Amino acid sequence: MPTVDVYSALANPVRRGLLEGLIDGPRPAGELAGAFSLSRPAVSEHLAVLKRAGLVHEEPRGRHRYYHLRPEPLAEVGDWLHPFEHYWRARMGALRDVLDEISDSDSDSDKADSGAS
Known part of the structure; x- marks a missing residue:
């Protein structure tokens, strides 16, 4: 998977919103997706871009994936x-x-x- 530069990742308002959602701590992908009027797969794609840019990291916890902000x-x-x-x-x-x-x-x-x- 190619890396994404931070500026490209931040260019999208949904991705900026996802980062804002992680300011107070890690959250599961489903909870993050619930804050947007997008499908879960669409939010997952945005999270993948943030992950490739190094702005978030993913932690599997059972069936859930928690995302952490990497500032x-x-x-x-x-x-x-x-x-x-x-x-x-x-x-x-x-x-x-x-x-x-x-x-x-x-x-x-x-x-x-x-x-x-």
Whole structure:
């Protein structure tokens, strides 16, 4: 089975959702599948992609397969995203300033309206 790079694995929202479902600890495949409106085989395929990317590992327990999150490969993504953090902080700061300005403008307008009554 060929390996899958972490970025390709994370490109799909279902796979990101599966990883989020494993944040609090290992879960059986059936429980993970129940969180999606997909067939179990479709969810199994997504889990296989995550497994090939090294983001999860599978533990057989009797008839069930439990999946565990392997967060180490996500560090690569974090390292790659780090330089962009400054950009997004600046953008969010600019958005906050605009929203504060709009809020202040609305407050001034409300005060003027209540004074005219």
